[in-house]
Every structure is written in structure tokens, then in C-alpha cells.
Amino acid sequence: MEHPDTHSLVTRQRRSVLITGAQGQLGAALVDVFATDAVTALSRADWDVRFPAPPDLASPDLVLHTAAWTNVDGAEDDPQGAAEVNVGGTAHAAELGAPIVAYSSDYVFDGRKGTPYVESDSPNPLSAYGRSKLHGEAAAGEQAWIVRSSWLYGPTGHNFVRTMLRLGAERDEVAVVDDQLGCPTYVGHLASATRELVYSSAPFGIWHLAAAGECTWADFAEAIFEGAGLDCRVKRITTAEFGAKAPRPAESVLRSEKDAPELPQWRDGLSECLAALGAAR
Numbered sequence: 282m283e284h285p286d287t288h289s290l291v292t293r294q295r296r297s298v299l300i301t302g303a304q305g306q307l308g309a310a311l312v313d314v315f316a317t318d319a320v321t322a323l324s325r326a327d328w329d330v331r332f333p334a335p336p337d338l339a340s341p342d343l344v345l346h347t348a349a350w351t352n353v354d355g356a357e358d359d360p361q362g363a364a365e366v367n368v369g370g371t372a373h374a375a376e377l378g379a380p381i382v383a384y385s386s387d388y389v390f391d392g393r394k395g396t397p398y399v400e401s402d403s404p405n406p407l408s409a410y411g412r413s414k415l416h417g418e419a420a421a422g423e424q425a426w427i428v429r430s431s432w433l434y435g436p437t438g439h440n441f442v443r444t445m446l447r448l449g450a451e452r453d454e455v456a457v458v459d460d461q462l463g464c465p466t467y468v469g470h471l472a473s474a475t476r477e478l479v480y481s482s483a484p485f486g487i488w489h490l491a492a493a494g495e496c497t498w499a500d501f502a503e504a505i506f507e508g509a510g511l512d513c514r515v516k517r518i519t520t521a522e523f524g525a526k527a528p529r530p531a532e533s534v535l536r537s538e539k540d541a542p543e544l545p546q547w548r549d550g551l552s553e554c555l556a557a558l559g560a561a562r
């Protein structure tokens with residue numbers, strides 16, 4: 282089914298695309314993938330999304346809203362602060378009046394389903410961050426693709442791959458959680474899938490876009506060390522042993538029951554990321 286607003290987006294010659302959080306890891310990947318459009322890439326300094334858009338900002342054809350409070354444990358200490366960015370910020374981005382991609386998370390689920398989550402499954406977030414993302418979905422309005430993804434990483438920013446590369450070079454052994462299952466998703470692949478989604482007249486609504494395959498954080502760490510040629514062992518520990526502040530879903534594999542663009546396997550994303558970092562063995 283095609284929505285009239287999405288149709289005009291597809292047929293327009295040169296689209297104006299506004300990207301929030303453009304200096305974040307996904308924002309940077311979107312800037313690359315949408316480079317043939319007229320992109321306005323905004324950092325937090327350009328627009329703090331807790332406040333309405335600057336008055337001189339023209340309404341674009343498309344908004345890619347990645348700006349977010351992404352400190353999952355920090356949100357437990359300051360849930361209101363996380364909500365100001367993830368709920369209020371999304372409402373402000375939607376107020377621009379253009380079709381919007383609002384990114385959300387596997388952490389809207391409680392992880393107890395036992396099989397992969399599809400778009401129609403009921404959310405039940407365990408953490409303040411998850412709640413803020415779920416409320417942010419509702420704040421995105423009616424002209425929104427809610428794109429849920431998971432375990433993002435890329436060549437820039439704070440992420441698990443970059444942390445493991447640093448620790449793996451410093452230590453003989455790293456303790457990594459082995460009882461959470463998910464889909465580590467390369468931001469370059471998510472950015473390409475986003476472009477495919479919005480320019481294929483996909484209807485607004487919730488879409489699950491995550492890497493194919495699944496693994497635990499410990500599996501992921503081993504693949505990182507292997508791919509980078511680092512001689513570091515992975516000590517497999519439990520979530521309880523790790524002791525993070527915020528609860529995480531035990532199994533939050535995302536799959537699509539709709540005709541969503543398919544992303545490559547997580548191992549392929551890892552290879553691309555290591556190559557981009559110049560860290561492949």
C-alpha cells in the first residue's frame with residue numbers, strides 16, 4: 282500500500298533531507314548514504330532537539346531523526362532527561378511537518394518472547410531508556426516510519442566494536458556478557474536499508490530493520506578479535522555478573538513480518554566496519 286505523501290517523496294527530483302544527530306554514528310552513515318540528495322546535517326550545536334526547531338529552518342521533504350539520548354544506564358539516573366530528548370525531541374522533529382524516520386530500539390521489548398520480535402509484537406520496555414524510546418515512537422506522529430534497530434556500531438562514535446578493539450589491544454582477556462541475544466547492526470547497512478524503505482513508497486508505521494543472524498555479546502566480541510587479529514580471550518559471563526545499571530532484554534532479535542528491506546548478516550557488517558577502521562587482519 283502506498284501513501285500519497287510517500288509517493289511524492291519518491292517521484293521528487295532532488296529531495297531536501299534533514300538529518301538530526303548528524304555527528305552520531307548512524308547520523309554520519311546517513312549523511313553518506315543520502316549524499317545525492319540535498320542534505321542538511323544538523324549536530325546538537327545546530328539544533329538541540331529538546332527545544333523547537335530554529336525559526337529559520339525550512340521544512341524539508343524528509344526528516345531522518347537520529348538525535349537521541351543513547352546512554353542506556355545513564356537514563357536510569359535521569360529518566361526525565363532521557364525523555365526530554367527522546368520524546369520531546371522526537372515531537373519537535375515531527376513538528377517540522379515532513380515525513381519522518383524516527384529511529385527506535387529493540388529495548389522497547391522485554392526479551393521474554395523466546396522467538397524473534399516482529400512489528401506487531403507488544404512492547405514492554407524494562408528500562409527508562411526503553412520507555413523513552415517507546416514514548417518517542419508515539420511522539421513521531423502519523424507521517425512516520427518508526428525504524429527499530431539494535432546493537433548499532435560503526436567506524437565512529439561510542440560503540441561495542443570500538444571498545445573491544447581498544448580492550449583487545451590492551452588485555453589478554455575480556456569478560457563479556459553471554460546471555461543476551463541480539464542482532465549487531467552496522468550503521469552503513471541500516472542507512473542503506475532506510476533509504477530503500479523511504480524511497481520505495483513503503484507505508485508509514487513500524488519497521489524492524491536489523492542485521493540478519495543473531496549472536497550474544499560474547500560471540501560478537503570473539504568475532505571482533507578474530508577479524509582484527511587480536512590475541513585476546515573472551516571470558517563468558519552473565520548479565521548479573523556484569524552488573525549494568527539498566528536491565529536489558531535477554532533475547533531481542535528483531536525480524537520483519539512485513540516486506541522490509543533485508544540487511545546483510547552481522548558478520549558481513551563487522552567485516553565492513555573493521556575494513557573502514559583499517560583494523561581488519
Ligand SMILES: NC(=O)c1ccc[n+]([C@@H]2O[C@H](COP(=O)([O-])OP(=O)(O)OC[C@H]3O[C@@H](n4cnc5c(N)ncnc54)[C@H](OP(=O)(O)O)[C@@H]3O)[C@@H](O)[C@H]2O)c1
Nearest residue numbers: 302304305306307325329330348349351384386430432433
Ligand atoms: N546505539 C545503539 O545500539 C542503538 C540501538 C537501537 C536504536 N538506536 C537508536 O538509533 C538512533 C541513533 O543512535 P546512534 O547509535 O547513532 O547514537 P549516537 O551515536 O549516540 O548519536 C546520537 C546523536 O544525538 C545527539 N544528541 C544527543 N542529545 C541531543 C539533543 N538534545 N539535541 C540534538 N542532538 C542530540 C548526540 O550528540 P552528542 O554527541 O553531542 O551527545 C549524537 O550526535 C537513536 O535514536 C538510538 O536511540 C541505537
